[in-house]
Amino acid sequence: MARALYNPMGTTALVTGASSGLGVGYAHELAQRGADLVLVARRQDRLEALAVDLAEKYGTVSTVIPLDLTAPEAVPELMADLTSRDVNVGTLVNSAGFGTLGSFVDADADRQAEQITLNVLALTQLTHALLPDLISAATLRPNTAALVNLASTAAFQPVPQMSVYAASKAYVLSFTEALWYETRASGLKVTAVCPGYVDTEFSAVAGNHQPTDRHLTVERVMRSTCAALDRTSTPPQVIVGKRNAVLARAAILSPRRAVLKVAGRPR
Numbered sequence: 001m002a003r004a005l006y007n008p009m010g011t012t013a014l015v016t017g018a019s020s021g022l023g024v025g026y027a028h029e030l031a032q033r034g035a036d037l038v039l040v041a042r043r044q045d046r047l048e049a050l051a052v053d054l055a056e057k058y059g060t061v062s063t064v065i066p067l068d069l070t071a072p073e074a075v076p077e078l079m080a081d082l083t084s085r086d087v088n089v090g091t092l093v094n095s096a097g098f099g100t101l102g103s104f105v106d107a108d109a110d111r112q113a114e115q116i117t118l119n120v121l122a123l124t125q126l127t128h129a130l131l132p133d134l135i136s137a138a139t140l141r142p143n144t145a146a147l148v149n150l151a152s153t154a155a156f157q158p159v160p161q162m163s164v165y166a167a168s169k170a171y172v173l174s175f176t177e178a179l180w181y182e183t184r185a186s187g188l189k190v191t192a193v194c195p196g197y198v199d200t201e202f203s204a205v206a207g208n209h210q211p212t213d214r215h216l217t218v219e220r221v222m223r224s225t226c227a228a229l230d231r232t233s234t235p236p237q238v239i240v241g242k243r244n245a246v247l248a249r250a251a252i253l254s255p256r257r258a259v260l261k262v263a264g265r266p267r
């Protein structure tokens with residue numbers, strides 16, 4: 001069995017989007033590795049149930065912070081809350097995010113703005129607010145600190161019918177890779193995770209009610225993320241699944257028009 005190089009034991013990890021899907025998966029992984037948790041999302045009942053589950057399974061101490069990250073002062077309020085509780089964050093997982101399906105011309109303007117605010121602005125603000133702490137944790141105790149941002153395979157090409165979502169994930173990928181480079185001397189493990197479809201609430205929230213048989217499991221995304229974090233040199237991006245990796249490479253190497261034609265095909 002591969003040695004677990006990333007060891008957040010005794011540190012605190014903050015997971016956004018911890019009420020569902022991948023955020024729940026990350027909370028379990030981090031708790032299992034001995035981190036205390038700060039759980040952030042809007043649905044307080046889900047976060048509290050997760051905190052109980054983590055305490056029972058791993059003896060984890062969790063701080064539950066119900067918060068709408070699209071609210072104007074959400075990130076400064078979250079930071080003030082962490083300071084008042086004397087919580088020092090060593091790992092940040094930005095998993096909160098959503099997509100919308102449909103042509104842009106018909107899309108609800110407020111919902112699009114909310115999507116950009118959550119997927120891009122809140123992620124950027126929270127990363128900016130916590131990055132100094134993550135870097136000092138990485139410097140002080142090597143291999144204990146990480147920044148994991150949820151991008152997507154949608155980040156590798158424009159996606160008609162999900163135009164704002166794909167653009168927001170292209171931002172997350174580019175932003176995270178740049179931070180990987182900027183912080184490389186600190187030892188902070190920085191990576192953008194790029195799954196394809198995962199079986200979570202994501203599709204229903206996006207308004208896609210067609211079942212797909214080609215989806216990843218949360219466990220599969222966790223395995224790929226952990227394998228990346230456990231490497232001496234964590235890669236700036238993790239594409240989950242061999243087929244997705246091939247398709248992402250093809251999108252990068254092919255002419256943009258051809259890529260658009262494929263990405264725009266009705267699913």
Ligand SMILES: NC(=O)c1ccc[n+]([C@@H]2O[C@H](COP(=O)([O-])OP(=O)(O)OC[C@H]3O[C@@H](n4cnc5c(N)ncnc54)[C@H](OP(=O)(O)O)[C@@H]3O)[C@@H](O)[C@H]2O)c1
Pocket residue numbers: 016017018019020021022023040041042043044046067068069070094095096097098099118150151152153194195196197198199200201202203205
């Ligand atoms: N599932 C996929 O196919 C897939 C593929 C590639 C990338 N991703 C990315 O992976 C991440 C996690 O998605 P998922 O699959 O786990 O989806 P999910 O099951 O729908 O979970 C999304 C999480 O985001 C939280 N969230 C939504 N709006 C929020 C807000 N305004 N403030 C705070 N939290 C909010 C939700 O909690 P509340 O509703 O309780 O606030 C929930 O915990 C997202 O960034 C997504 O774009 C997903």
